[in-house]
Amino acid sequence: MEAVAVDGITPQDVQAIYMEHLNAQGMMPMVLDMKRSRGVELYDQLSGRRLLDFFGFYASSAVGMNHPKMLSDKAFMERLTEAALNKITNSDVRTVHMARFLKTFYRVAMPDHFRYAFFIEGGALAVENALKAAFDWKVRKNFEKGYRREIGFQVMHFDQAFHGRSGYTLSLTNTSDPRKTMYFPKFDWPRVLNPKVVFPVEAHLEDIERREQLALRQAKHYFHTRKDEIACIIIEPIQGEGGDNHFRPSFLQALKDLALENEALLIFDEVQTGVGLTGAFWAHQALGVEPDLIAFGKKTQVCGILAGPRIDEVEDNVFHVGSRINSTWGGNLVDMVRFDRIMEIIEEDDLVG
Structure with missing residues (x-):
C-alpha cells in the first residue's frame, strides 16, 4: 500500500515527530489512514493492516469513519468547509x-x-x-x-x-x-x-x-x-x-x-x-x-x-x-x-x- 505523505511528512516520520514534541506515552502504535478508513474498519498507514474498531475514539465516533452519506453530500461538505475556515465565537455571533x-x-x-x-x-x-x-x-x-x-x-x-x-x-x-x-x-x-x-x-x-x-x-x-x-x-x-x-x-x-x-x-x-x-x-x-x-x-x-x-x-x-x-x-x-x-x-x- 502506498503511504500518504502530507507536506513531506510520511507515516514513517510520525512517531519520531510526536515523541520529539509531545508526551506521547500510551499512544497506539499506528498511524491512522484518514482517507481509507471506513465505518468501523480502520487502516494503519504503517503496516497496511485493517483493524476492527472497538475503540471508537474513546466512544466519540457516532456513525464511524467517512460515512458515505457525509462524503457524498456536497452541501454538507461546503458547510463544513465554511465552518472550518473561520472559528466563530458562537456565544456572540449568529450564523x-x-x-x-x-x-x-x-x-x-x-x-x-x-x-x-x-x-x-x-x-x-x-x-x-x-x-x-x-x-x-x-x-x-x-x-x-x-x-x-x-x-x-x-x-x-x-x-x-x-x-x-x-x-x-x-x-x-x-x-x-x-x-x-x-x-x-x-x-x-x-x-x-x-x-x-x-x-x-x-x-x-x-x-x-x-x-x-x-x-x-x-x-x-x-x-x-x-x-x-x-x-x-x-x-x-x-x-x-x-x-x-x-x-x-x-x-x-x-x-x-x-x-x-x-x-x-x-x-x-x-x-x-x-x-x-x-x-x-x-x-x-x-x-x-x-x-x-x-x-x-x-x-x-x-x-x-x-x-x-x-x-x-x-x-x-x-x-x-x-x-x-x-x-x-x-x-x-x-x-x-x-x-x-x-x-x-x-x-x-x-x-x-
Missing part, C-alpha cells in the same frame, strides 16, 4: 450554520420535557457547567429559605466515577488510575458507594439490593449531616472508565426521589452513554429515569448541558440571566455542522429507538 444545527438538535436529540441547551467545547467543561447551574439554583433556593450567606456548594457523587480532569471535576473523578487526580487540590464533597450490578443479576440479586440500600443510607446520611449544602447528585447512568458499571433503574429512581426530597438536582453525566450506545438516544431514556440536568459530549461532537423543568423553580436561573454560564467559543461550529449531519443520518436510517 445560519448554527441555526440549522439547533433546529436538528431540538428535533432529533432533545429529550421530551427538556427546555434548555448550552454548548461548550469539552466533556469536563460540560459537567462543570452542569454543576454551576446546580450551585446557582441551590444557593438561590437557600436565599428563598432565609439564608443570608451563600450555601449550597457540595456535590454528591459515587465511587469509581469519571467526570473529567478539570477544576470541579477533579473532586469527582476517582477511578483506578490515581495519576489523573493525585496532587491536584480537591473539594471535600460527599462520595457514596456505587452499587453496580454484578451479572447474572438473578444470581447476585441479594447482594446488589444490599449494596443499593447501603448506598441510599449513605446518601441520606449526607443530606442529613450537610443540610442544605448539597446542590446536586451526579452519576453516570453507566460508569465507563470506572469499569463498565451498570445500575438498576430502581436505584437511579431512588436517587431522583432523594434529590426531590432534599431540594437537589439530579445530574446524569451522559458524555459517554449518549447517542445510541444503549439503543435509545440517551441512556436515561432506555433506563426510564429522567434527570434534571444532562451533561453530554463525545458522540455529539460538540459538548454541553440540557436542563429540564426543575431548573425553572428558580426564576433567575443560569438559563435566564445572561453570562452566568458562557465561554469564548460557545461550542465549536465545525462540530455542530458535523453533528447536524450525523443526527440527520441517525434520523434517516432509524438508528436509535
Whole structure:
C-alpha cells in the first residue's frame, strides 16, 4: 500500500515527530489512514493492516469513519468547509450554520420535557457547567429559605466515577488510575458507594439490593449531616472508565426521589452513554429515569448541558440571566455542522429507538 505523505511528512516520520514534541506515552502504535478508513474498519498507514474498531475514539465516533452519506453530500461538505475556515465565537455571533444545527438538535436529540441547551467545547467543561447551574439554583433556593450567606456548594457523587480532569471535576473523578487526580487540590464533597450490578443479576440479586440500600443510607446520611449544602447528585447512568458499571433503574429512581426530597438536582453525566450506545438516544431514556440536568459530549461532537423543568423553580436561573454560564467559543461550529449531519443520518436510517 502506498503511504500518504502530507507536506513531506510520511507515516514513517510520525512517531519520531510526536515523541520529539509531545508526551506521547500510551499512544497506539499506528498511524491512522484518514482517507481509507471506513465505518468501523480502520487502516494503519504503517503496516497496511485493517483493524476492527472497538475503540471508537474513546466512544466519540457516532456513525464511524467517512460515512458515505457525509462524503457524498456536497452541501454538507461546503458547510463544513465554511465552518472550518473561520472559528466563530458562537456565544456572540449568529450564523445560519448554527441555526440549522439547533433546529436538528431540538428535533432529533432533545429529550421530551427538556427546555434548555448550552454548548461548550469539552466533556469536563460540560459537567462543570452542569454543576454551576446546580450551585446557582441551590444557593438561590437557600436565599428563598432565609439564608443570608451563600450555601449550597457540595456535590454528591459515587465511587469509581469519571467526570473529567478539570477544576470541579477533579473532586469527582476517582477511578483506578490515581495519576489523573493525585496532587491536584480537591473539594471535600460527599462520595457514596456505587452499587453496580454484578451479572447474572438473578444470581447476585441479594447482594446488589444490599449494596443499593447501603448506598441510599449513605446518601441520606449526607443530606442529613450537610443540610442544605448539597446542590446536586451526579452519576453516570453507566460508569465507563470506572469499569463498565451498570445500575438498576430502581436505584437511579431512588436517587431522583432523594434529590426531590432534599431540594437537589439530579445530574446524569451522559458524555459517554449518549447517542445510541444503549439503543435509545440517551441512556436515561432506555433506563426510564429522567434527570434534571444532562451533561453530554463525545458522540455529539460538540459538548454541553440540557436542563429540564426543575431548573425553572428558580426564576433567575443560569438559563435566564445572561453570562452566568458562557465561554469564548460557545461550542465549536465545525462540530455542530458535523453533528447536524450525523443526527440527520441517525434520523434517516432509524438508528436509535
